[in-house]
Amino acid sequence: MLVLGIESSCDETAAAVVVDGERILSNVVASQVLTHARYGGVVSELASREHLRKIGPVVDAACREAGVSVNDVDAVAVTEGPGLIGSLLVGLVYAKALALSLEKPLVGVNHLEGHIHAVLLENKMARRTGKPGKQVEEPSFPNVTLVVSGGHTSLFRVEAEGDFGFWILDFGLKNGIASPSPKSKIERVFNPKSKIQNPKSPCVFSYVRLGQTRDDAAGEAFDKVAKLLALGYPGGPVIDQLSRFGNSRAVDFGHIKMKGNPLDFSFSGLKTAVLYRVRGTELAREAEERRMWRQTAEHPTLDDLRGRCSQATIDLIASFQHAVVQDLVERTLAAADREGVESIFVSGGVACNSLLRERFAEAAGRSRQQVFFPSLGLSTDNAAMIAAAGFYKLAAGERADSNLTAHASLPLG
Numbered sequence: 001m002l003v004l005g006i007e008s009s010c011d012e013t014a015a016a017v018v019v020d021g022e023r024i025l026s027n028v029v030a031s032q033v034l035t036h037a038r039y040g041g042v043v044s045e046l047a048s049r050e051h052l053r054k055i056g057p058v059v060d061a062a063c064r065e066a067g068v069s070v071n072d073v074d075a076v077a078v079t080e081g082p083g084l085i086g087s088l089l090v091g092l093v094y095a096k097a098l099a100l101s102l103e104k105p106l107v108g109v110n111h112l113e114g115h116i117h118a119v120l121l122e123n124k125m126a127r128r129t130g131k132p133g134k135q136v137e138e139p140s141f142p143n144v145t146l147v148v149s150g151g152h153t154s155l156f157r158v159e160a161e162g163d164f165g166f167w168i169l170d171f172g173l174k175n176g177i178a179s180p181s182p183k184s185k186i187e188r189v190f191n192p193k194s195k196i197q198n199p200k201s202p203c204v205f206s207y208v209r210l211g212q213t214r215d216d217a218a219g220e221a222f223d224k225v226a227k228l229l230a231l232g233y234p235g236g237p238v239i240d241q242l243s244r245f246g247n248s249r250a251v252d253f254g255h256i257k258m259k260g261n262p263l264d265f266s267f268s269g270l271k272t273a274v275l276y277r278v279r280g281t282e283l284a285r286e287a288e289e290r291r292m293w294r295q296t297a298e299h300p301t302l303d304d305l306r307g308r309c310s311q312a313t314i315d316l317i318a319s320f321q322h323a324v325v326q327d328l329v330e331r332t333l334a335a336a337d338r339e340g341v342e343s344i345f346v347s348g349g350v351a352c353n354s355l356l357r358e359r360f361a362e363a364a365g366r367s368r369q370q371v372f373f374p375s376l377g378l379s380t381d382n383a384a385m386i387a388a389a390g391f392y393k394l395a396a397g398e399r400a401d402s403n404l405t406a407h408a409s410l411p412l413g
């Protein structure tokens with residue numbers, strides 16, 4: 001089944017064509033980073049306008065790169081929330097109109113569900129294209145998933161019911177590569193009344209939310225600290241790279257304490273602790289100088305930026321990053337222990353963080369749990385993850401009707 005995925009919940013306009021939820025034919029992401037960088041964060045009105053300009057060309061590019069015509073697509077999957085309402089509406093209205101005009105099924109996908117499916121998609125691709133002798137482990141269910149991005153920091157217990165390998169078996173493997181589904185089989189998927197000859201059932205996923213942030217998301221804290229110190233936008237990648245030159249033990253921010261649910265998160269206190277260490281000090285003066293310099297610097301490199309940061313600034317951000325990562329890893333492992341699961345998924349923009357990946361790998365080495373990450377390109381917002389998540393819903397017979405609309409807040413689990 002060829003699914004066209006469309007994602008526009010925040011500041012990336014994205015479209016992708018994915019076969020059977022496991023083979024990416026194209027994954028096009030038009031980033032708006034340059035538009036929002038000067039404001040140090042996403043400006044929603046500007047984001048919607050840019051989505052409007054880009055959505056058509058991005059969908060065209062996704063089909064072109066996949067080598068298919070939009071008429072070849074079997075179904076459309078679109079992010080229905082959560083996110084910026086104006087941004088979501090652009091993708092959603094486009095997807096609805098497209099599905100209607102093509103007379104193809106449409107399904108709405110929760111953005112967080114998309115991030116969870118990015119891990120599965122990555123794993124399925126790695127297993128299919130894996131090198132001989134290098135076995136790629138298959139994740140087990142239920143698992144615990146940490147979705148950690150600029151808008152979210154949540155822990156889920158993810159359950160999968162049905163046969164995970166159903167569609168690969170059903171559509172047949174040609175030389176180990178799943179071929180696009182023949183039309184006859186697609187009909188069988190799309191008509192819930194038709195008798196499915198294969199006794200196995202398609203995989204249905206369900207989600208239980210175990211915890212979430214009570215204030216800032218982890219990525220938001222990275223972005224705000226970077227803004228305070230005039231390090232650029234988005235803050236996560238810059239802090240990640242600069243921190244390699246810093247001493248992460250220089251400032252002891254201590255453990256983040258949570259009353260109530262121990263699987264909830266809170267990063268605003270940590271962000272404020274950084275602010276107190278900067279305000280009225282030499283670090284603030286240095287940040288102001290950097291702010292002035294950035295206004296004229298065309299495309300500063302990491303070395304340029306590093307040259308304008310004192311060791312005290314670099315140590316401070318390295319310590320901040322260490323505190324965030326430690327908290328994310330500890331709470332996720334605690335959730336996995338409590339739930340008694342063997343697989344942990346980590347996804348979302350902050351999953352790109354190199355220290356986070358290192359710390360999870362170390363923790364996995366010590367415990368019986370295995371940790372799965374998507375590649376960097378599938379960790380941040382993209383539409384392949386929406387197409388992959390949508391595929392399983394479509395396969396299970398789910399269809400959106402004309403009432404499908406966008407929701408700024410759309411809980412999962």
Ligand code: KG4
Pocket residue numbers: 010148149150151152218219220222223234235236237240348349350351352353354379380381
């Ligand atoms: O998933 P995403 O692309 O969009 C949202 O759904 O929010 O995540 C973007 C967030 C930003 O806050 C960005 O600073 C953060 O992910 N990020 C990182 C890194 N790369 C991106 N945070 C820490 N370290 C990174 N390497």
Ligand code: ZN
Pocket residue numbers: 111115149348349380381
């Ligand atoms: Zn996201």
